[in-house]
Amino acid sequence: MVEIYNGGLPVEEIFNKWYKLKWGGMLLTFVGIVRDDGGINGLSFDIYEPMLNEWFKKWEKRVLMAHSVGNVYVGETSFMCAVYSKHREFKLIEDFVEDFKANAPIWKYDLIDDKRIFADDRAKKLPNAGILV
Amino acid sequence: MERVKLKVLIKFLGPIAREDLEVEVDSSIELKEVIKQNVDNEWLEKIAVAVNDKIVSNLDDIKDGDVISLLPPVCGG
Numbered sequence: 703m704v705e706i707y708n709g710g711l712p713v714e715e716i717f718n719k720w721y722k723l724k725w726g727g728m729l730l731t732f733v734g735i736v737r738d739d740g741g742i743n744g745l746s747f748d749i750y751e752p753m754l755n756e757w758f759k760k761w762e763k764r765v766l767m768a769h770s771v772g773n774v775y776v777g778e779t780s781f782m783c784a785v786y787s788k789h790r791e792f793k794l795i796e797d798f799v800e801d802f803k804a805n806a807p808i809w810k811y812d813l814i815d816d817k818r819i820f821a822d823d824r825a826k827k828l829p830n831a832g833i834l835v
Numbered sequence: 836m837e838r839v840k841l842k843v844l845i846k847f848l849g850p851i852a853r854e855d856l857e858v859e860v861d862s863s864i865e866l867k868e869v870i871k872q873n874v875d876n877e878w879l880e881k882i883a884v885a886v887n888d889k890i891v892s893n894l895d896d897i898k899d900g901d902v903i904s905l906l907p908p909v910c911g912g
Contacts, residue, residue, distance in 0.1 A: 734912050747911070748849045750904065753888050769911060781912040799912070808911030809849030820850040825908035828883035830892045834867055834905075835880050 704758050705768040706749060710778030717782075720766050725786035730795050734781035736774050744775035744813040745821075753807045765798050773813060805829075841897055845870065846904040851878055863894035866903070874905065881908050 705716065713733060721729060736745050749771050758767065767783045774780040783802070785795045804826055811818035840859040843866065847853045851874055860866045871879065883890055885904040886897070897903075 748852065750846075750848050750906070753885060753904070753906075756888060802911055804909075806909060806911045807848070807906060808909055809907065810910040810912075811850075820907075821910055822908075825910040827881055827908045828906050829890055831883040831906075831908070832880045833884055833891070833893060834870055834874075834882055 703762070704751075704754050705766075706751065707768060707770055708772050709770060710774045711768050711770055711780065711782055713779050713782065716768050717784075720784050723766075723786070725764075727788050728790055729784055729786055730790075730792065731784040732782065732795055732799065733779055735779050736776050738776045740812070742776070742812045742814055743816065744773055744778070745780055746773045746811040746813050746818050747771050747780065748809040748811075750807040757805055757807070761798055761801075764794065767802075769808065773816070775813075839899075841866075841899045841901075843897060843900070844902045845873070846902065847874070848904060849907045849909075851875070851882070851905060851907055860897075863897050866894060866897060870903075870905065878907060882906060 717731060747770055765783060765785050770780040783798060785791065785798065787794065810821040810824065812821055840861055842859050845856040845858065856873060858869050860869060883906045885906060886901050
């Protein structure tokens with residue numbers, strides 16, 4: 703299961719929890735921090751949890767993931783993931799993040815003066831998009 | 836012959852969010868028409884569709900009780 707939090711992630715608490723699992727000899731952690739970028743004061747997210755958890759099943763034996771829902775302000779963290787393996791395996795986290803970006807049912811909005819604007823320029827169509835036309 | 840009506844629930848996700856819509860339709864063609872009446876035209880070519888939380892490549896096999904989720908382009912992280 704993906705760990706979902708309202709607002710910014712409690713990074714240290716999540717990291718400590720994951721670190722204590724000791725699933726392997728290497729824990730590689732990715733922390734996504736909201737940048738001060740293009741006049742935004744933050745990001746905001748919607749998630750469709752049933753499909754997110756279904757998508758995550760193929761990863762969950764080796765990957766941990768936490769994501770925010772709702773508003774996350776500049777300097778806060780909206781996304782964390784970590785891979786465990788016996789030895790270093792940097793490609794696994796890259797493959798995971800690529801799949802995440804293309805397929806996880808999460809929608810991002812820029813926050814400008816706390817108003818949500820869909821991040822159309824960064825969004826990717828899901829497989830078979832367009833069948834309604 | 837009376838046509839069998841299929842009752843389906845439509846979910847509008849992310850930037851097209853609105854209340855779930857329960858409708859009765861007699862075909863996938865009618866279902867598409869109902870969706871088109873409730874989603875702005877500009878979104879249609881971008882939306883993927885899941886039936887009971889699985890993305891589908893067509894709507895030909897819609898059954899009574901199905902949940903139809905409309906999924907705009909995604910961007911997590």
